[in-house]
Amino acid sequence: MTADHVxxxxxxxxxxxLLRLLLDEGVQPAGRLAERFDMSRPSVSEHLKVLKDAGLVAETRRGRERLYRLEAAPLMEIRDWLSPYERFWRDRIGGLSDLLDEMEDEEDA
Amino acid sequence: MTADHVxxxxxxxxxxxLLRLLLDEGVQPAGRLAERFDMSRPSVSEHLKVLKDAGLVAETRRGRERLYRLEAAPLMEIRDWLSPYERFWRDRIGGLSDLLDEMEDEEDA
DNA sequence: ACTATATGTAGGATTTTCCCTACATATCAA
DNA sequence: TTGATATGTAGGGAAAATCCTACATATAGT
Incomplete structure (x- = not known):
């Protein structure tokens, strides 16, 4: 459930x-998800496990099938991780931070 | 340079x-970056290569050293990939999309 | 020219990932 | 209960990632 897992x-x-399918098509049982892949069903099951361990999906048992649903909350961590970089690529267009970077670089020149 | 590489x-x-160091401290030569890691310098060099292939850093040669700088643009792709999910976790608090998901799920019930 | 510095690359050992085919488990339907 | 369905798990093989120690290359300084 750490950012690293995500x-x-x-x-x-x-x-x-898998995440896209759950986003676009909503909750689905494991088998229906697996059908979409050019891969064995157990392999898809393993991938679902990795997603579950990362907190990106959650499962609900309904009879003999298991419904998977998207848990997008951990993606917030990615978004948070990303945000400090936004400033950077936004500014690069103006060229101001380029200049600042150059100056910073002169430290060891 | 594809999203997959990123x-x-x-x-x-x-x-x-490595990306964080370049963001926080600006352009740096490879050696100065490597010092920060509990890992051999050649290994850090390999990591820099992966980042370069993903378009996340760029190098400039200055004398015998190579300066690495952050190229945050590819992170925009990640942000774009992420954005469709924002709706999802924002709505989950209200519980509306939960309801919609349940309804969607009833398709195959 | 010669030595020291900065850095990438080669080759290899170890670990991890990825995917498969059996198999086990649980539920549904007669 | 019996047989079919839905799904996870075990075990293993192939491929990729990770990290290391030499080594090669290029530049700087004397």
């Missing part, structure tokens, strides 16, 4: 696709 | 730390 979970295209 | 690059704590 970054790791997002590193896999298959897992990002 | 996600992969961000999956490593060492590489995220």
């Amino acid at each position: 970054f790791t979970a997002l590193a896999s295209p298959a897992r990002r696709e | 996600f992969t690059a961000l999956a490593s704590p060492a590489r995220r730390e």
Whole structure:
């Protein structure tokens, strides 16, 4: 459930696709999700486990199937991690921070 | 330089730390960056290469050293990827989308 | 030219990830 | 109870990531 787990979970295209499916199509049982992949069902199940450990999905048991739903909250951590960088690429267009960076660099020149 | 490369690059704590150092302290030569890590200098060099391939850093040669600078633009892609999920976790507090998700789920009930 | 410095690359050992095929478990339906 | 369905887990093999120690290359300084 740490930020590290979240970054790791997002590193896999298959897992990002799982999140997308849950976002676009809502809660679904594991089997229905697995159908969409060019991969064995147990492998998809493993990916779901990684997502669950990262807190990105939650499961609810309904009869013999398990419904997975998106838990987007951990993505807030990614957003928070990202935000300090926004300033940087916004300013680069103006070129001001470029100048500042150059000056900073002169420290060891 | 694809989004996939960026996600992969961000999956490593060492590489995220490199980005943070460049953000907080500005342009630096490879050696000064490597000093901060509990890891061999060549390993840090490899991490820098991964970041460079992802477009997250750029290098400039100055004499015998290579200055690395942050290139935050690819992080915009991450931000874009993230944005569709914002709606989701914002709404969950109100509980409205929970209801909608439940309804969507009833499709196959 | 010669030595020291800054850095990337090669090659390899270890660990981790990814994906598969069995198999176990639980539930549903007759 | 019996058989089918839905799903997770075990075990293992192949591929990729990670990190290391040499080594090669280029520049700086004397």
